[in-house]
Amino acid sequence: MEPKRQTKTNAAERLETAFANELAQVNVIIVERMQSPVGMIPDLASHLVRAGGKRLRPLITLATADLAGYEGDAHYKLAATVEFIHSATLLHDDIVDGSPMRRGKPAANTVWGNSASVLVGDFLFARAFSLMVETERLRVLDILAGASSIIAEGEVRQLAAIANLNMSEAEYMQIIEAKTAELFASAARVSAVIADLPQEQELALDRYGRELGLAFQLVDDALDYAGSAAKLGKAVGDDFREGKITMPVAKAMQAANTDEQKFWKETFSKPTRTDTDLNEAMRLITKHDAVRTTLDQARVHTANAKTALQIFAPGKTRTLLCDVCDFVVERSF
Amino acid sequence: MEPKRQTKTNAAERLETAFANELAQVNVIIVERMQSPVGMIPDLASHLVRAGGKRLRPLITLATADLAGYEGDAHYKLAATVEFIHSATLLHDDIVDGSPMRRGKPAANTVWGNSASVLVGDFLFARAFSLMVETERLRVLDILAGASSIIAEGEVRQLAAIANLNMSEAEYMQIIEAKTAELFASAARVSAVIADLPQEQELALDRYGRELGLAFQLVDDALDYAGSAAKLGKAVGDDFREGKITMPVAKAMQAANTDEQKFWKETFSKPTRTDTDLNEAMRLITKHDAVRTTLDQARVHTANAKTALQIFAPGKTRTLLCDVCDFVVERSF
Numbered sequence: 001m002e003p004k005r006q007t008k009t010n011a012a013e014r015l016e017t018a019f020a021n022e023l024a025q026v027n028v029i030i031v032e033r034m035q036s037p038v039g040m041i042p043d044l045a046s047h048l049v050r051a052g053g054k055r056l057r058p059l060i061t062l063a064t065a066d067l068a069g070y071e072g073d074a075h076y077k078l079a080a081t082v083e084f085i086h087s088a089t090l091l092h093d094d095i096v097d098g099s100p101m102r103r104g105k106p107a108a109n110t111v112w113g114n115s116a117s118v119l120v121g122d123f124l125f126a127r128a129f130s131l132m133v134e135t136e137r138l139r140v141l142d143i144l145a146g147a148s149s150i151i152a153e154g155e156v157r158q159l160a161a162i163a164n165l166n167m168s169e170a171e172y173m174q175i176i177e178a179k180t181a182e183l184f185a186s187a188a189r190v191s192a193v194i195a196d197l198p199q200e201q202e203l204a205l206d207r208y209g210r211e212l213g214l215a216f217q218l219v220d221d222a223l224d225y226a227g228s229a230a231k232l233g234k235a236v237g238d239d240f241r242e243g244k245i246t247m248p249v250a251k252a253m254q255a256a257n258t259d260e261q262k263f264w265k266e267t268f269s270k271p272t273r274t275d276t277d278l279n280e281a282m283r284l285i286t287k288h289d290a291v292r293t294t295l296d297q298a299r300v301h302t303a304n305a306k307t308a309l310q311i312f313a314p315g316k317t318r319t320l321l322c323d324v325c326d327f328v329v330e331r332s333f
Numbered sequence: 334m335e336p337k338r339q340t341k342t343n344a345a346e347r348l349e350t351a352f353a354n355e356l357a358q359v360n361v362i363i364v365e366r367m368q369s370p371v372g373m374i375p376d377l378a379s380h381l382v383r384a385g386g387k388r389l390r391p392l393i394t395l396a397t398a399d400l401a402g403y404e405g406d407a408h409y410k411l412a413a414t415v416e417f418i419h420s421a422t423l424l425h426d427d428i429v430d431g432s433p434m435r436r437g438k439p440a441a442n443t444v445w446g447n448s449a450s451v452l453v454g455d456f457l458f459a460r461a462f463s464l465m466v467e468t469e470r471l472r473v474l475d476i477l478a479g480a481s482s483i484i485a486e487g488e489v490r491q492l493a494a495i496a497n498l499n500m501s502e503a504e505y506m507q508i509i510e511a512k513t514a515e516l517f518a519s520a521a522r523v524s525a526v527i528a529d530l531p532q533e534q535e536l537a538l539d540r541y542g543r544e545l546g547l548a549f550q551l552v553d554d555a556l557d558y559a560g561s562a563a564k565l566g567k568a569v570g571d572d573f574r575e576g577k578i579t580m581p582v583a584k585a586m587q588a589a590n591t592d593e594q595k596f597w598k599e600t601f602s603k604p605t606r607t608d609t610d611l612n613e614a615m616r617l618i619t620k621h622d623a624v625r626t627t628l629d630q631a632r633v634h635t636a637n638a639k640t641a642l643q644i645f646a647p648g649k650t651r652t653l654l655c656d657v658c659d660f661v662v663e664r665s666f
Contacts, residue, residue, distance in 0.1 A: 038490045092455060096448040115429040118451055119489045122425060122458070126481035129462055133474045141466045141474065148459035155452045157371045 011323035012054065012331075018320055019062045022076065026058050029080040033127050044112050044120045047105070049087050057082045057187045060212075060321075064188045064205050067309075067317045068195035074135040075194060081144060082187045084128035089151060089183075091121035096159060099238050140190045147186040154178025162243045163268045165253065172250050173214070176221075181213030204311045208321065211305035216328050218298040221246035225282055226291045237278040243268055247297070249281070251290035260284055298329050344656035345387065345664075351653055352395045355409065359391050362413040366460050377445050377453045380438070382420050390415045390520045393545075393654075397521045397538050400642075400650045401528035407468040408527060414477060415520045417461035422484060422516075424454035429492060432571050473523045480519040487511025495576045496601045498586065505583050506547070509554075514546030537644045541654065544638035549661050551631040554579035558615055559624045570611040576601055580630070582614070584623035593617055631662050 016023065034045040058079035065075035094107040095114050101107055109117040125148070132144055158175045161167055188209030192202035224239045225248050239246050245253075245268065253264050263284070267277050285291060302325035312318050349356065367378040391412035398408035427440040428447050434440055442450040458481070465477055491508045494500055521542030525535035557572045558581050572579050578586075578601065586597050596617070600610050618624060635658035645651050 036486055036489075038486050038493065040489050040493050041486065088455075092451050095451055114447065115492055116489065118425050118428055119485050119492060122421075122454075123482055123485035123489065125455070125458060126478060126485055129478035130475070130482060133471060133478050136471055138466060138469055138471075142463070145459060145462035145466050149456055149463060152452050152456035152459055153369055153371050153374065156369075156373050156449065156456065159448055159452060160371065160373050 011320070011327040012056070015059050015063060015320045015324050016055070018316070019059060019066070022062045022079075023055060023059065025076045026055075026062070026079040026083070029076055029131070030083060033080065033084070033131060034124070036123070040112065040116060041120055041123055044091075044108050044116055045087070045124060047111065048091060048102070048108050049083070053083075053087075055083065056216075056324075057086055057183060060184065060187045060209060060324075061191055063317055063321055064191035064208070065195065067312055067315075067321065068191045068197050068201070068205070070191060070195035072194065074137065074140075075191060077131045077135055078140065078144075078190050078194070079187075081128045081132045082183065084124045084131065085144070085148060085151075086183060088121040088125040088128065089155075091117045091124070093155070096155065097238070097242055097244075099242070135194070137194060139193050143186050143190055143193065147182045150178050150182045154180075154182070158244070161245065164245060165265055165268060167245050167250055169247070169250055169254070172245070172247055176217040177210065177214060180217040181210045184213030184216065185210035201311060204308045207308035208305045211301040211308065212325055212328060215298040215301040215305065215325065218247055218294050218301070219329055219331065222248055222291045222294040222298070224248075225285050237282075240278055240281055241273050243273070247294045248285050248290040251293055252281075252285045252288045255288040255290075256284070295329060302326065302329055344653070344660040345389070348392050348396060348653045348657050349388070351649070352392055352399070355395045355412075356388060356392065358409045359388075359395070359412040359416070362409055362464070363416060366413065366417070366464060367457065369456070373445065373449060374453055374456055377424075377441050377449055378420070378457060380444065381424060381435070381441050382416070386416075386420075388416065389549075389657075390419055390516060393517065393520045393542060393657075394524055396650055396654055397524035397541070398528065400645055400648075400654065401524045401530050401534065401538070403524060403528035405527065407470065407473075408524060410464045410468055411473065411477075411523050411527070412520075414461045414465045415516065417457045417464065418477070418481060418484075419516060421454040421458040421461065422488075424450045424457070426488070429488065430571070430575055430577075432575070468527070470527060472526050476519050476523055476526065480515045483511050483515045487513070487515070491577070494578065497578060498598055498601060500578050500583055502580065502583055502587070505578070505580055509550040510543065510547060513550040513553075514543045517546030517549065518543035534644060537641045540641035541638045544634040544641065545658055545661060548631040548634040548638065548658065551580055551627050551634070552662055552664065555581055555624045555627040555631070557581075558618050570615075573611055573614055574606050576606070580627045581618050581623040584626055585614075585618045585621045588621040588623075589617070628662060635659065635662055 030049055031046075034042055034049060036042060061075055061079040061082055090102065091108055094102055094109045095117055099107060100110050108120070112120075129145070132141055154175050154177070158179060161171070161175065185206045186209070188205040189202055192205045221239065224236060224246065240249070249264070253261070256264060263280060267273055267281065305325050306322045309318055309321055363382055364379075367375055367382060369375060394408055394412040394415055423435065424441055427435055427442045428450055432440060433443050441453070445453075462478070465474055487508050487510070491512060494504070494508065518539045519542070521538040522535055525538045554572065557569060557579065573582070582597070586594070589597060596613060600606055600614065638658050639655045642651055642654055
């Protein structure tokens with residue numbers, strides 16, 4: 001009997017149900033714009049874009065546009081834009097990470113190769129820009145183009161920080177704010193722009209998306225040491241094997257005694273890490289309660305996200321957007 | 334004594350000299366916009382962007398803007414945009430090609446690895462979009478975003494066509510029109526847009542860039558079988574080793590007798606090709622005069638490019654843009 005989990009999982013489903021018609025329109029645009037006479041492009045793109053993604057980012061654009069009182073139809077294209085940027089990033093991430101799985105299916109680069117993943121990612125990224133140009137809103141273009149370079153900066157920063165044993169929590173938060181939270185922030189912020197809301201509301205939506213994105217990534221990092229492979233669609237310990245120092249490890253390293261420091265140093269200095277290494281890492285993470293404190297930190301950010309929305313009048317959509325914050329922390333995948 | 338080569342090489346130099354002040358402004362923007370607090374980004378980007386590129390594409394934007402009578406300053410940012418898109422494409426191409434050299438220096442991915450090249454390419458691409466958004470011209474954005482997805486399509490089409498022994502010349506021309514000529518076409522076309530020229534002139538500049546780009550790529554392909562490694566900055570036969578069927582090979586295969594057909598089939602079916610294979614390929618290419626006929630074909634396109642410019646009044650810039658066509662065919666690098 002898991003009544004709490006049941007209810008909270010339903011928050012994401014309720015959001016999807018509430019915006020089902022709008023999401024259907026976004027999906028039409030997504031499928032239409034990933035077409036190309038070059039067959040490998042729709043094959044590879046649909047493997048990824050249809051692969052059971054939660055469409056969380058486009059749903060945020062749709063719901064915040066509703067919250068902003070927007071009555072036009074630019075938000076459909078912007079929601080599709082956000083999903084395309086996200087998908088392009090995932091394709092390129094799979095190359096960087098070398099992870100063989102993505103959302104429970106073989107990653108695109110393991111099926112089509114790295115070259116195709118690089119190029120189809122570029123294609124999706126270019127199509128994202130074409131889509132947003134069609135909305136004819138220069139500020140929206142500015143926000144999403146700026147977000148795209150910040151995302152790339154965050155990814156490079158993470159790459160450069162691999163095996164950096166001195167990574168501070170603050171530095172780690174900077175990385176995930178850039179690589180993950182910036183797109184969530186933009187997905188929400190553009191709704192205020194198209195609805196011509198004043199700056200205060202625009203910054204509130206940016207804040208909502210940013211805090212939600214930070215929480216999302218912290219939970220993702222925690223699940224890599226605590227989740228179930230079946231539900232995650234990727235193996236537990238992927239980040240560890242790739243030598244990525246995420247928040248649970250940063251916390252465990254910070255609390256480490258001399259022997260433990262030696263373990264972390266040796267383990268992350270090696271080119272590869274074994275299952276025995278992973279077991280020891282998980283033991284130390286458990287010992288220092290690093291998954292729980294990472295999740296606690298995520299809850300601080302979802303609380304901030306909910307607070308940011310208080311500037312808007314209460315109502316069904318505001319409640320859904322708040323409930324999704326809880327879902328992001330309580331999800332087990 | 335090579336008076337002819339001397340004179341013709343000078344056409345590119347004359348273009349650069351004529352627009353030296355403008356190019357200096359573009360270079361300031363390029364250096365400024367590749368900066369990032371993440372040190373690996375400017376390191377890698379400057380390795381590429383400063384690596385002695387000819388800045389041919391930005392020079393085309395600068396010269397066509399002058400030809401179009403444009404008097405604002407948006408062309409500086411657009412020239413930088415075009416160079417950034419080109420540089421991002423090169424970074425991703427190096428991963429696809431697996432070629433260890435680029436412009437006589439180690440390719441970025443051999444120094445920093447594939448992951449950094451993917452991500453810094455994404456960064457440059459995103460910065461290109463931010464730059465063009467600042468020009469506040471939606472039609473320019475539409476043209477350059479569209480060009481970016483066509484370039485990616487061309488690259489994927491070439492990837493899918495590797496070792497396709499039935500590649501026709503027409504199919505090959507489609508690939509290079511997308512992957513190379515589209516950016517040249519856009520680099521010229523945007524000048525007409527910012528100068529508010531009528532459609533006829535806009536299409537003429539598109540045509541000029543497109544035909545020049547086709548010639549440029551055909552010459553590039555010919556030089557891979559006829560150039561000097563020292564001047565090319567890459568090894569002769571790179572395309573061949575990568576299993577890329579370019580125009581000289583397509584022509585030699587088309588003229589092949591039964592034994593030669595067998596050679597081509599066996600050679601391109603193998604995972605790798607030896608120096609002995611390359612020697613035999615070059616013998617067959619010479620036998621069928623395939624480099625010369627490829628260069629002849631390039632001259633047809635430069636003639637078309639020059640014809641397209643006849644719609645504009647004669648003058649120094651028009652002459653320079655025509656002379657550059659000859660340079661592109663006569664260059665030995």
